[in-house]
Amino acid sequence: MKKLIKTVALILTLVLAISVLLTGCQQTPTGPKETTTAPEAKDKLPAGTKIGMTILVNDGLFATMAQYIQYIADNIGFELVLDVGAFSPEDQVASVENLIAAGCQGIVFCNFSEAVLPKIASVCDEAEVYWAQYCRQVDDPEIVASLNNAKYYVGRCFENNENVAVRVVKAFEDLNVKKTAIIGPATGDTTTDTVSAKYKALCQEKGIEVYTEIRNAQEAADCTAAAETIVSNFPDVEGIIVLSGSTGKLEGVFKGLENVNKLGKIKVGALDASANIIEDLRNGSVSCANSGQFVDNMFTTMLVLNSVLGTPLKTDGKATIECEYVAFYKAADAEFYYAHMENLGEKIFAYNLDEIRQMIKYFNPDFSYEKLQAIATAYSVEDVKTRHNVS
């Protein structure tokens, strides 16, 4: 029997070896493929540019980001490789390694927590792959120093997360809400932790009570249970801030409030928007929602893309691009936004393809880091109205 096992093992090994020979063992290119011919069209990038992107989940926000960049990639001429669902540090490292293995020359990355960043920097430096972070600021000075020393780290783009708390507290003040609670995902997520900390600080300052903070509400059902628990334990609660409303979590909170007959009576402020945000604003389910951050990912892609093409926007130091959320207080705000800024069906976005081409030095040699910063800083409803001549 041992002889037979050896024979079969030998056959399997031979099959494997032959397949390797047949399919080839060519090296993965580490830079853009050299092209001897001119680009097919003046509005397309040279062939062979491949950008990788990690997205934490395949939810509304991240799906919108992916669709927007895919739309840009299809029209401008680069390949986009997505990797979905890396949350733990080890999975995030594996995600970047896989994108590098897929031949990506640049990576647009969103970390869950920031301590993993030096490792990502080391993996990308070793592979000589440019990378930048989206939707993430870095607070730890040691990590910032480590990133500043990483050769292939291009920079980061982030929103002012503290302003989310500022706007929600202001909305609660205007509605005379004095007794509140917090619902959010597990601690460790940089964005939601920042919003939570600022919210609690502002509440203390303004005399608004925070009864409780329920974290680890990772999905809609958790949020429903959290909302029910809050109302059950604190029947006089007047407002709830939802630290992450994506993936149906905001709808989960609404369902919980509806179950205890408090929908619309307890005011809700949120980071992210629900799927039916226009209707939810109209019927008072939510009083303040903060969205529109899908463009952050596009700014980051522009940073990486320019570096991959050999025309980096920032040559001295690392880029830091800050933009602002778009706040919705009433249905009309969201109606305008979904018609003119994030209209996936009709492919109408806050920045159209012509504007995007102007952010790439390959098409617009005069473009600069300062200009990208200015564009990001100006990002707002008013800015889109002016640029696209809509009202």
Added chain:
Amino acid sequence: MVTDTDLTQKQKSRQPIGFDYKAVARYLSGFLGLVIIVLIFQIASEGGLLQPRNIRLLINQSFIIMCGAMGASFVLAQGNLDLSLGGVVGITSTLGVMTAKVYGPVAALAVALVVGLCVGLIIGSVHVLFKVPAIILTICMMFALRGITWILNDDGSIAMPASLAKYDTLPNKLIVVGIVFVIVFILFEYTKVGKYSTAIGANATAARQSGVPVNQMKVLAYAISGFFGGLCGFLSMIRAASSSTNSGSMFEINVLTALVIGGMSLNGGSGAKMKSGLIGALMLAIIQNGLIIWGLNDKWQQAVQGAILIIAVAISYDRKNVVVID
């Protein structure tokens, strides 16, 4: 009159002469699954899968699961599960980072191993003393450990001292996997621990009546699982150069998946094989890595991953010891 001896001789005479093809097929099924998956992705990725650089990456991505799966083999051989492994990895990587910052890597490794071992001993002891079902107990322990991990990672994540990055090398990983394999292989194949564990998995009552110290073996199996879980926590810390509230998340599922697609029977007994963890972990890494190299649309990735896993399990899963109730 037919005697017992005649019957035995008759039964023997009915056995196939020559090779036991079914046994060979069973033995090779795990390898066959691995080869098929390699072939699929080698072709789909136009040769990208087996490039030297990608092979190194596959080892990077599978060696921690290999260690965890080998450590958990004893628990599975007894027909039990250890769903606390993710929690063990989370807490030991966090404690490892905290210890390494003050006392260095050796102390960090010691702390991770001791904490893992203690968790395993607690689970095993509670399981045998209070007759709490292992699945419930280990789930509860996972939640408890994850809670402590969140508390310890107060700021969300803790960076490992940069000086420890030098340990994250391919030779080190191969050495660790090799040492773990040798230890577990000897324990499993050449000591009473392995034989008793499979005996318990086959029939705990019969094993007890045969003089197997079932309770001690159960405690020992969880202690081994926890010990290697602690090692995985330390390795995870070195690999990610950090710990976070999410460290070790889904680790227990990855270990279980690796063991099952590697051919391990969840019922325990003689269906438990040492090679399952190694083969399964490699298959899992190849599937995850291969789908991205393939360039498959992200929306299809999970569906294709599920389909490939079903095929792999269908090929490699040892059904000999499974009892199906119709």
